[in-house]
Amino acid sequence: MEKLRCIVLDDEPIGREIIENFVKEIPFLTLTNSFGDPVEALMFLENNSVDIIFSDIQMPKINGLDFVKTLENPPVIIFITAHRDFALDGFETGATDYLVKPVRFDRFLKAVNKAKEYISLKQNSTVHQVNSDRIFIKSNGKLTKILLDEILYIEAQGDYLKIVINNEAYTTLATLKSMDEVLTLPKFFRIQRSFIINLEAIRSLNGNMAELINGKSISIAMNKKEELYQVLGIR
Incomplete structure (x- = not known):
């Protein structure tokens, strides 16, 4: 160095x-x-x-x-x-x-x-986008391929990101801002400060909470709720 x-x-x-x-x-x-x-x-x-x-x-x-x-x-x-x-x-x-x-x-x-x-x-440690449907992340000292369709949600944890795919999770040093440039609408949505979710992973909405298909419940930021409903086509 x-x-x-x-x-x-x-x-x-x-x-x-x-x-x-x-x-x-x-x-x-x-x-x-x-x-x-x-x-x-x-x-x-x-x-x-x-x-x-x-x-x-x-x-x-x-x-x-x-x-x-x-x-x-x-x-x-x-x-x-x-x-x-x-x-x-x-x-x-x-x-x-x-x-x-x-x-x-x-x-x-x-x-x-x-x-x-x-x-x-x-x-x-970074996130590499190789084409429109997949990324490679550096996690545990190796490059791991992740298909965007498989991502359920991404959570910011300090200087790291936790990327959850069904029952698996990967951690890499990156920011949600860097992921915003890769994961865009209509597939993904920044539901609050610390989470980006795959809209297709939503199972139900209850008040200010979104439940995902893996059982994870994530709160919806007040200033994001109306936009989320519009994106989902809910009137």
Whole structure:
């Protein structure tokens, strides 16, 4: 693997310097840039790609959580904060880890090793569409062919997808957004934030629940119910 490109964002010079020095100690990391101003970091990221962002949370102008939310395709995020209470909010933005100040080197190393493993998995696990009726996914270290007609539903589980085919299930590192580009109407429908279902797998509808032919019940998002009924031709 090539060196992972990093930037550091912290409005406190001392905190920024500590992380900069930690990055320089890790052989597989390279420090691309460092910022005390989140606006300057955003301008840099418009024209430059990085693999990891080490970001403080409490900063003027834009806090770290809002900073990440402005990124269209965020890289791996590792938050740095003086307050443990921010940890849950950090994970809700999709952060890989968070470090509490004062940051210890051993804890920093653990976080970057976790980031390295995630990036490696992401680079080597994906969904390949070979034609209109089948895909290949990387699962358990091998490429597995899946016929689209056989898929009952796909569930997002963190950074992974669970693809269910009758009584079998496969897990691969991918996003529902990437599957949206492969699985389209009139066959498949994004029924809520975490699920895409095969419309032909629906056995019954009851209120805001859809029961599939394998017995699985999935809730229908309020803003999706009317569209689902229209797609199914139910008036």
